[in-house]
Amino acid sequence: MAATMPGLEDWVRPGDVAWWWSLLALGVGRTADMFSTWIGTPGLRNEGNPFARWLGWRGGIVLNLLIVPLAACWPMIATSLATTSAMVAARNLHSVWLMRMMGEEAYLDWFGGWMHATPRLLFLGCHWGEALLTGGLGVGLVLLGPPHVISFGIGVGLCAYGFAVAVFTTLAFLRR
Numbered sequence: 447m448a449a450t451m452p453g454l455e456d457w458v459r460p461g462d463v464a465w466w467w468s469l470l471a472l473g474v475g476r477t478a479d480m481f482s483t484w485i486g487t488p489g490l491r492n493e494g495n496p497f498a499r500w501l502g503w504r505g506g507i508v509l510n511l512l513i514v515p516l517a518a519c520w521p522m523i524a525t526s527l528a529t530t531s532a533m534v535a536a537r538n539l540h541s542v543w544l545m546r547m548m549g550e551e552a553y554l555d556w557f558g559g560w561m562h563a564t565p566r567l568l569f570l571g572c573h574w575g576e577a578l579l580t581g582g583l584g585v586g587l588v589l590l591g592p593p594h595v596i597s598f599g600i601g602v603g604l605c606a607y608g609f610a611v612a613v614f615t616t617l618a619f620l621r622r
Contacts, residue, residue, distance in 0.1 A: 456595075457519050468524035472517055475531030476510050482535040486542035491550040494614035522599045529603025530610065533580070537611070561619060573615040581608025 458464040493499045545553040584604025
């Protein structure tokens, strides 16, 4: 008997094959996001998500240990969260080497200085452009393809990433 892939609305039981694959994808994505954050900002000084900063490392780890196995029960959500987490980790790794080399405070001061030396529309426009391009690709995957759990989940994940970039970049800009 051949195994079938769950649909968008389908839940799977812990221990099912789809649950294990969802758990693996989501576990890798969340681990990559948290590890890339820890490399660049172990004190969470440069963390863009205020909720993650408030939770701290211990709270974030506990929350992930609770959420990941539960979210793996819904493969579409697991795929979406894994996609968003992988995109955030990739964005972190883009400049984490600089944060690590300079130190959290020095990087924050340096980046904040350049952020405000740049014309407001140019700075925000570049980040919003990244958000719109990535989110637009996600919308295309959600709307144009057949509603398959993987393409739809990746599309939702890209939309969530685009939204996160726009919101957290704008919040960081307004905080400085």
